[in-house]
Amino acid sequence: MGEEGESKYGAKETEIPGPTTAKRGCRDILCVIIFIVAWLAWIIIALMAFTDGCPDNCNDPQKLIYGFDSSGCMCGKNCTDDGLGDNTGMYSMYMPNPLSPDERVCMETCPPAFSFNKTEAEEVGAYKCPGGNCTLAGRVGLFFFNQRNKGDFASGDGATDNCFLPTSNGTECWYPTYPSSEVFFKCIPAMPANLTKEDLEKLAAVGLPVDNAEFAEMLNFMSNPGGEIGTITAELVSTWYIVLAGCGMAVVMGFAFLMCIRLLAVPCTYLTMIGLLLMLTVSTLLAFDRTGKIQLVSQLDTVTGQNISALADEAESSYGEAGVSEGIMEAISWVLAVISVIYLLVMIFMFKRILIAVKVIVEAAKAISAMPLLVLQPLWTFSFLSILYLWTVAVTMYLMSAGEFDPTTGTFVYKGGTCTADITDLGINTTTNVLLISLTLGSAVRMRTGEISTDSGATWAALSGAHVDTSSSPNALLLADSTLKGTSCKYDAIFNTDKCTGNTNTSSAVAMPIGGCLGVLSNNNCSDDTRNKDFFTTPSGMSNGTISWNATAGEIKLWIQEGQVLGPGTITIAAKIRRCTSNGTCGAWDLTGGAVGNTSWGWRLKSEHVLSYYNFTYLEAVRKCNVLGTTAKSLPILTKQKDSEMKASGLADMRELPDADLKFDTLPTIDNWRSFIPIPLDGTTYNYLCLAHLFMFLWTNNFTTSSGYYVIAGAVATWYWTLDKMALPRFPITGSAYRYVRYNLGTVLVGSFIIAVVQFIRIVMNYFVSKTKALENNPAVKAIMCIVNCCLWCLEKFIGYINKNAYIMSATHGHGFCKGAFQGFMLLMRNIMRVAAVNATAIVILFFGKLLILAANLTVVYLICSVYAVELQLASGPPMLTLVVVAFCTWFIASSFLSTFEAAIDCIFLSFLYDQEVNDGKDKPYFMAASLQAAIGVKNNQIAPDDKK
Numbered sequence: 001m002g003e004e005g006e007s008k009y010g011a012k013e014t015e016i017p018g019p020t021t022a023k024r025g026c027r028d029i030l031c032v033i034i035f036i037v038a039w040l041a042w043i044i045i046a047l048m049a050f051t052d053g054c055p056d057n058c059n060d061p062q063k064l065i066y067g068f069d070s071s072g073c074m075c076g077k078n079c080t081d082d083g084l085g086d087n088t089g090m091y092s093m094y095m096p097n098p099l100s101p102d103e104r105v106c107m108e109t110c111p112p113a114f115s116f117n118k119t120e121a122e123e124v125g126a127y128k129c130p131g132g133n134c135t136l137a138g139r140v141g142l143f144f145f146n147q148r149n150k151g152d153f154a155s156g157d158g159a160t161d162n163c164f165l166p167t168s169n170g171t172e173c174w175y176p177t178y179p180s181s182e183v184f185f186k187c188i189p190a191m192p193a194n195l196t197k198e199d200l201e202k203l204a205a206v207g208l209p210v211d212n213a214e215f216a217e218m219l220n221f222m223s224n225p226g227g228e229i230g231t232i233t234a235e236l237v238s239t240w241y242i243v244l245a246g247c248g249m250a251v252v253m254g255f256a257f258l259m260c261i262r263l264l265a266v267p268c269t270y271l272t273m274i275g276l277l278l279m280l281t282v283s284t285l286l287a288f289d290r291t292g293k294i295q296l297v298s299q300l301d302t303v304t305g306q307n308i309s310a311l312a313d314e315a316e317s318s319y320g321e322a323g324v325s326e327g328i329m330e331a332i333s334w335v336l337a338v339i340s341v342i343y344l345l346v347m348i349f350m351f352k353r354i355l356i357a358v359k360v361i362v363e364a365a366k367a368i369s370a371m372p373l374l375v376l377q378p379l380w381t382f383s384f385l386s387i388l389y390l391w392t393v394a395v396t397m398y399l400m401s402a403g404e405f406d407p408t409t410g411t412f413v414y415k416g417g418t419c420t421a422d423i424t425d426l427g428i429n430t431t432t433n434v435l436l437i438s439l440t441l442g443s444a445v446r447m448r449t450g451e452i453s454t455d456s457g458a459t460w461a462a463l464s465g466a467h468v469d470t471s472s473s474p475n476a477l478l479l480a481d482s483t484l485k486g487t488s489c490k491y492d493a494i495f496n497t498d499k500c501t502g503n504t505n506t507s508s509a510v511a512m513p514i515g516g517c518l519g520v521l522s523n524n525n526c527s528d529d530t531r532n533k534d535f536f537t538t539p540s541g542m543s544n545g546t547i548s549w550n551a552t553a554g555e556i557k558l559w560i561q562e563g564q565v566l567g568p569g570t571i572t573i574a575a576k577i578r579r580c581t582s583n584g585t586c587g588a589w590d591l592t593g594g595a596v597g598n599t600s601w602g603w604r605l606k607s608e609h610v611l612s613y614y615n616f617t618y619l620e621a622v623r624k625c626n627v628l629g630t631t632a633k634s635l636p637i638l639t640k641q642k643d644s645e646m647k648a649s650g651l652a653d654m655r656e657l658p659d660a661d662l663k664f665d666t667l668p669t670i671d672n673w674r675s676f677i678p679i680p681l682d683g684t685t686y687n688y689l690c691l692a693h694l695f696m697f698l699w700t701n702n703f704t705t706s707s708g709y710y711v712i713a714g715a716v717a718t719w720y721w722t723l724d725k726m727a728l729p730r731f732p733i734t735g736s737a738y739r740y741v742r743y744n745l746g747t748v749l750v751g752s753f754i755i756a757v758v759q760f761i762r763i764v765m766n767y768f769v770s771k772t773k774a775l776e777n778n779p780a781v782k783a784i785m786c787i788v789n790c791c792l793w794c795l796e797k798f799i800g801y802i803n804k805n806a807y808i809m810s811a812t813h814g815h816g817f818c819k820g821a822f823q824g825f826m827l828l829m830r831n832i833m834r835v836a837a838v839n840a841t842a843i844v845i846l847f848f849g850k851l852l853i854l855a856a857n858l859t860v861v862y863l864i865c866s867v868y869a870v871e872l873q874l875a876s877g878p879p880m881l882t883l884v885v886v887a888f889c890t891w892f893i894a895s896s897f898l899s900t901f902e903a904a905i906d907c908i909f910l911s912f913l914y915d916q917e918v919n920d921g922k923d924k925p926y927f928m929a930a931s932l933q934a935a936i937g938v939k940n941n942q943i944a945p946d947d948k949k
Contacts, residue, residue: 024814028746049398067093075106096175110187111177118158246886254897287333353837419625441567449474484554513650519612702752714811751803
């Protein structure tokens with residue numbers, strides 16, 4: 001029954017599970033919510049990548065494929081709207097000077113041979129002609145600078161227009177060419193093996209290098225500006241159909257192998273185990289033969305009658321010529337011998353447990369036979385993963401193409417840069433022409449409708465006098481002077497106001513906005529003066545912070561807010577009333593008025609140029625920089641925008657403008673969404689977006705594969721825990737999927753998240769080390785990285801193993817992730833030796849299955865690419881990078897298909913261990929098959945129906 005360590009690893013299980021009857025509830029729901037939010041964020045990131053720069057300059061993944069000419073115009077693109085050239089139809093990037101990466105030309109086809117004169121260069125398109133002006137009236141062909149201005153004779157029929165010679169003007173000239181061939185839209189040098197003396201002289205005469213090594217150096221500059229992603233994209237654009245065909249064949253092979261396992265489980269298991277032993281034995285013997293310890297090959301010579309040793313020497317395949325020393329080969333031989341002996345001893349001493357493993361595999365095959373549609377489950381998983389990969393590739397390409405090509409560095413740079421930091425560090429100053437209105441009060445006063453109080457409201461007196469407008473309600477202070485009157489005034493019926501064109505061109509306004517902050521004239525950074533405008537209002541308090549201005553009568557009326565205490569002292573406000581005419585000439589006012597009524601007060605009106613300083617807020621800067629990209633573009637527009645807002649608000653100081661950082665006048669659109677982002681969209685931000693994109697891919701990828709595993713485990717658990725296998729519930733796979741989606745999505749999301757975190761750390765760590773050359777070439781760092789990678793890989797595999805057991809326990813009992821993981825782990829630890837046997841056997845079978853599918857598919861694809869290279873337009877034969885991608889996809893597809901069998905084995909085994917703990921074969925019959933009962937020496941009183949023979 002249970003094995004060693006029973007008390008140490010918890011008590012035996014007692015509850016008989018029922019996958020279809022277990023009490024279930026929604027598990028790990030918080031993780032589901034987090035996942036949905038994370039996916040919404042991922043979609044936003046994708047939309048940002050897809051629409052960045054739109055509508056005029058959208059991200060274009062083609063930037064990762066094609067090169068750029070010297071001006072920064074992409075090959076194949078018309079850039080005349082940007083003031084650059086037209087490269088329409090010219091997709092091949094050619095470097096005329098192999099030693100100068102700054103010189104690049106886009107061409108229709110790569111130059112196939114040397115060309116040393118203008119006519120030949122013109123024929124292949126190796127020239128520069130900005131604006132297309134290299135023509136002469138009445139003559140056919142191109143005529144460059146010297147030929148146009150000095151004539152054919154003086155320019156040697158264009159010979160002096162050679163771009164490499166100092167006689168050319170460098171901008172309208174032609175290039176001598178060298179032989180090249182196109183490789184993924186780049187013209188790579190294809191120099192003859194032995195250049196003649198005449199060729200070398202011609203090369204030197206026209207300014208080209210004369211050493212093949214110098215041509216080889218240009219390959220360092222031919223790297224794709226999109227980096228490794230760009231290089232991969234460029235090749236796959238040309239060979240995508242090969243990858244697609246390889247994936248299709250891998251699907252067929254995976255399906256076929258799964259059917260073979262289903263029908264031939266026992267032979268496949270034993271053949272795999274024996275085959276591995278034979279492989280280790282033969283490898284050990286051959287290794288010792290290479291050291292001379294045994295004479296295996298020479299004995300084969302005698303038996304076969306052929307000199308195999310001589311053939312090996314002829315093929316230059318001996319260990320000496322291969323560079324492997326005899327000492328190293330002997331060490332390898334002994335290592336293989338030890339592994340072979342250990343494997344043989346394990347098979348002998350663990351035969352009983354290996355027998356259980358074989359029977360578990362057989363039962364897994366039975367489960368798949370009972371539910372044949374399980375073999376289609378990988379197709380669903382593969383379909384979802386295909387959609388995920390297409391989505392991920394598309395978003396990746398758009399994120400990588402979010403920058404703009406910098407022709408000076410040959411790389412992509414992102415918008416923004418230091419724009420936000422520059423603008424927030426830069427202060428601006430502005431000068432505004434306003435009318436300062438000052439009230440000087442001899443004592444503290446309060447005012448209300450038609451009355452005034454000088455004792456804090458204890459007594460009130462009527463408000464009257466020459467400077468009081470008693471016709472209005474409430475009464476207003478009246479500041480009037482004949483010089484304030486405008487001339488040539490007309491009534492505007494549309495705006496219900498007077499408009500004057502002389503002396504003052506400021507229209508009348510019942511509620512003219514005023515400002516309290518007065519730039520350098522204010523104290524304490526405007527903190528005290530800003531509230532001055534709040535003392536004033538319109539009739540009946542309709543609009544605070546305003547005054548009334550009548551341009552025709554030359555009158556300013558001030559209504560004081562009821563209850564406000566003014567004085568003693570001077571209160572100054574600013575109004576946008578100017579003494580200007582419509583023809584642009586301006587004058588100034590400086591008017592005063594005296595004491596009136598029962599308190600001493602006076603007023604002054606003075607035209608003033610107010611100087612103020614302003615620092616843009618972070619959000620103002622970042623929103624504008626995200627749209628325009630550079631400080632030079634953003635700062636003038638921001639300054640103009642704030643100045644316009646200040647004048648429109650009737651203020652004298654930008655600091656008094658309301659906070660507009662989070663004010664949005666419209667909803668986000670393709671045109672303006674960047675202005676809604678509160679963080680700088682520069683290179684650093686895009687790096688973070690790429691990291692978020694990577695993590696979401698890892699999480700979703702693990703979630704998708706684990707979901708398929710969970711559904712299979714649920715279906716197999718239903719089959720196992722049905723005593724009468726002939727009475728299996730209808731639609732066990734559909735039922736398993738329903739229970740998973742209804743109750744346990746969060747369970748799988750938790751496990752997938754943990755795996756994704758470990759994978760993310762590994763990828764990011766290795767990426768940054770690879771980008772840091774000082775660390776990459778440091779032996780100590782390499783050793784540490786190797787150890788850390790190994791530990792993280794082991795941790796990932798261990799967590800993955802725990803996750804699978806958690807999924808099985810959850811599918812069987814309805815547990816959440818933590819409880820299922822703990823319960824499954826304890827169960828395995830109580831049966832650790834059986835676990836080792838079953839896992840080792842299953843791993844070997846599945847590994848060899850994957851290896852078989854990989855080798856077969858890769859061989860077929862390689863042969864197709866070799867035999868049909870011409871038809872497939874593969875000038876350089878089988879594309880190695882594409883074959884690597886096919887190999888990766890094949891391994892993944894094979895793993896997806898064999899995961900069905902793996903999940904079935906894991907579920908049968910865990911259920912078997914649980915079965916032997918909770919049942920006794922009497923009152924509680926075993927659910928395991930008779931073959932497994934015999935393997936552990938137990939027997940049901942009542943044999944299960946499917947085992948009656």
